[in-house]
Amino acid sequence: MSRLVVVSNRVAPIKDGKAVAGGLAVGVYEALRDSGGIWFGWNGEISASPELASETHGRITYATLGLTRRDYDHYYRGFSNATLWPIFHYRIDLARYRRDEYEGYRSVNRKLAEQLKPLLRKDDVIWVHDYHLIPFADECRRLGIRNRIGFFLHIPFPAPEILTAIPPHNDLFRTLCAYDLIGFQTEVDRQAFSDYITREVRGVPGPDGYLTAYGHRFRAEVYPIGVVPDEIQATAASYKGRRNLIGRTAAGEPCPTIISVDRLDYSKGLLERFCAYEELLQRYPEHHRNVQFVQIAPTSRSDVKTYQHIRQQLETQAGHINGRYAELDWMPLHYLNRSHERRVLMGLFRGAGIGLVTPLRDGMNLVAKEYVAAQDPENPGVLVLSRFAGAARELNTALIVNPYDTVGMAEALDRALRMPLAERKDRYASMMLSIRHNDLGRWRDRFLADLHAAGAGRQPTDKIAV
Ligand code: GDG
Numbered sequence: 001m002s003r004l005v006v007v008s009n010r011v012a013p014i015k016d017g018k019a020v021a022g023g024l025a026v027g028v029y030e031a032l033r034d035s036g037g038i039w040f041g042w043n044g045e046i047s048a049s050p051e052l053a054s055e056t057h058g059r060i061t062y063a064t065l066g067l068t069r070r071d072y073d074h075y076y077r078g079f080s081n082a083t084l085w086p087i088f089h090y091r092i093d094l095a096r097y098r099r100d101e102y103e104g105y106r107s108v109n110r111k112l113a114e115q116l117k118p119l120l121r122k123d124d125v126i127w128v129h130d131y132h133l134i135p136f137a138d139e140c141r142r143l144g145i146r147n148r149i150g151f152f153l154h155i156p157f158p159a160p161e162i163l164t165a166i167p168p169h170n171d172l173f174r175t176l177c178a179y180d181l182i183g184f185q186t187e188v189d190r191q192a193f194s195d196y197i198t199r200e201v202r203g204v205p206g207p208d209g210y211l212t213a214y215g216h217r218f219r220a221e222v223y224p225i226g227v228v229p230d231e232i233q234a235t236a237a238s239y240k241g242r243r244n245l246i247g248r249t250a251a252g253e254p255c256p257t258i259i260s261v262d263r264l265d266y267s268k269g270l271l272e273r274f275c276a277y278e279e280l281l282q283r284y285p286e287h288h289r290n291v292q293f294v295q296i297a298p299t300s301r302s303d304v305k306t307y308q309h310i311r312q313q314l315e316t317q318a319g320h321i322n323g324r325y326a327e328l329d330w331m332p333l334h335y336l337n338r339s340h341e342r343r344v345l346m347g348l349f350r351g352a353g354i355g356l357v358t359p360l361r362d363g364m365n366l367v368a369k370e371y372v373a374a375q376d377p378e379n380p381g382v383l384v385l386s387r388f389a390g391a392a393r394e395l396n397t398a399l400i401v402n403p404y405d406t407v408g409m410a411e412a413l414d415r416a417l418r419m420p421l422a423e424r425k426d427r428y429a430s431m432m433l434s435i436r437h438n439d440l441g442r443w444r445d446r447f448l449a450d451l452h453a454a455g456a457g458r459q460p461t462d463k464i465a466v
Helices: 022-034 069-088 099-119 137-142 169-176 187-200 229-238 270-283 307-324 342-351 366-373 407-419 419-437 440-457
Strands: 004-008 037-046 053-058 058-067 127-131 148-154 181-184 210-213 214-224 257-263 292-296 331-337 354-357 384-385 399-401
Touching: 004 022, 004 099, 022 037, 022 058, 022 440, 037 069, 037 099, 053 229, 058 069, 069 099, 069 307, 099 137, 127 137, 127 440, 137 148, 137 169, 137 399, 148 440, 169 187, 181 187, 181 440, 187 210, 187 214, 187 354, 210 407, 214 440, 229 342, 229 366, 229 419, 257 342, 257 366, 270 292, 270 307, 270 407, 292 366, 307 331, 342 366, 342 399, 354 366, 354 407, 384 407, 399 407
Parallel strands: 004 037, 004 127, 037 058, 127 148, 148 181, 181 214, 257 292, 257 354, 292 331, 354 384, 384 399
Antiparallel strands: 053 058, 210 214
């Protein structure tokens, strides 16, 4: 059996037996635990002279290194998170481009490939994750690495017109074509990629998802990431903490709760969501004292300017809503800027009657799937879901909303608060079917099976045109 080598921007070594948090970490960890192998990438630290360090737990070797301050600024904070992230999420208005940052991005990819090379064996299969590492396979090929290399994009792939706003888009996407297999969250993303390749570089689509561009034949396919529903069910059901959350209604019953959990990111639509909640309170006074909204939003990328700005806007809006509607014994909005343990989140999901997941753009959005998987099948809550989350392609019996439509979202919340049990059960059953079908194991197994098959024809003499 080939060894699996996973390459991702961040690697956090996981001690034996310790539970891991977050969908990607769980998926990658389980894939590695079954096959054994290496998890390679940045250790999250800034260092004046980064050195490769490795740690083995069970069958997994964590090989990590730091970044210099300059590399961090150019590769991570700059081109990855101030250029690619906003543009891939359709926010050209928030993007900036600096040539030195792009050069830094390319150079870190080169250095990472150089550091990985001595660790590789001939039949290792390499699985690279996300937008930080688009040029990684190209750098590997330049070093003579001929192993199978696949790439999975966790975020959306935007329409070609948006992508061409990235000044070096031709150079960047030429490097993407060096992979043997490229995976996307949804068919919309795969189609946008195929459009870009055929339109911008005159690539040629073939049967079965194969494309030829820059003299290289590779495959592009859809692999919707999933969760482990049974594990979430068990964790949520066994949580004994404050299941009924914070408040009580005027009648002394547990207060119906709307819950949202997101990294604090402008793509997640938090501000629009706060406005929709205010609209609900304004239009439907009967919900006063009978609903509370809990928004958990751990800060993220707080040294990138646009993230500081959105944080200020949210604090202002949260203060405005509570200032306008709160009573001595009723707090309509609980805005928590801290992260919480995964088991606590799953317990809170189960106790909340509404899961409100309304990103402006999202590759998949695992919180939507986690909220549904955590529900009590006998008394499930309602998922209100943005049409712009990848998850909306599968969870189409959620209440689907447009996050730019404040009144529409308020109406959906009102409908969710009133929804009868039979309808909630029907919608839940249908969503669970698709969550079980596209679970995390299937995501991993399909990708790896296709990667084995896709690279099978690669000859040692294959050349990537430059
Ligand atoms: C990217 C793409 C795609 C959140 N707060 C806490 C916490 N979380 C966990 C959630 C969930 C994960 O983090 C977030 O995943 P999402 O999918 O919602 O969003 P991104 O972080 O933007 O992820 C996205 C994903 O990659 C996977 O491909 O779906 O579209 O943007 O698991 O539960 N976990 C803990 N404490 C928190 O406070 N423990």
